[in-house]
Amino acid sequence: MTRNEPVYLLPGLLLGLVVVLTHGQHALTAYALPPATWAAFFAGGMILQRARWWGVGLALVLALDVVAVTWGGVSDFCLSPAYVFMVPAYGVLWLAGRVAARHLHWQLRDLAMMALCLSSIVLAEILASGSFYLLSDRVPHANLTGLPAYLIAWGPQTLKAFLFWIGVFALTAGVTQLFRGTRFSASRSGRA
Numbered sequence: 001m002t003r004n005e006p007v008y009l010l011p012g013l014l015l016g017l018v019v020v021l022t023h024g025q026h027a028l029t030a031y032a033l034p035p036a037t038w039a040a041f042f043a044g045g046m047i048l049q050r051a052r053w054w055g056v057g058l059a060l061v062l063a064l065d066v067v068a069v070t071w072g073g074v075s076d077f078c079l080s081p082a083y084v085f086m087v088p089a090y091g092v093l094w095l096a097g098r099v100a101a102r103h104l105h106w107q108l109r110d111l112a113m114m115a116l117c118l119s120s121i122v123l124a125e126i127l128a129s130g131s132f133y134l135l136s137d138r139v140p141h142a143n144l145t146g147l148p149a150y151l152i153a154w155g156p157q158t159l160k161a162f163l164f165w166i167g168v169f170a171l172t173a174g175v176t177q178l179f180r181g182t183r184f185s186a187s188r189s190g191r192a
Helices: 005-022 027-031 037-047 051-070 081-103 108-118 120-135 144-180
Strands: none
Touching (some): 037 051, 037 120, 120 144
């Protein structure tokens, strides 16, 4: 860890906690908390940026899925050869967050860039749900012509959860900056 790395430990732990509390099926599902995993990867790309933190996020999600299926009584329905496509889906979100951190200055003229970054959820959904539809044996008679309807059926739910958590994260960042008395700046120089 570098000298500045502890600064990112608290945001990383908070993002991880939100993922633990909302990922998959668990006791809190009854309270209708939407899954925060995808938004946490986007926010992680913005805040944490370094690839090692992305790897930590991947390890956390994998561990949660293994524990849920192995000991938590959750069905293994979603585990198929398509599961590997979650890695590039999370990568797309992480990289979009990094792009947002480097190029957004939270001004009105940045709306187009923010829309482009947020469209990463569409690509991630195509990678995750599209691969599940086409590669798992869970969807009978899956073919390319049925893929758009499948994505339209599942996409809004994913988008709604993503936007909810991005809103929560943005509100949290705004309130934090307000209490600090400083202006939020997404630019981070010298970080890879």
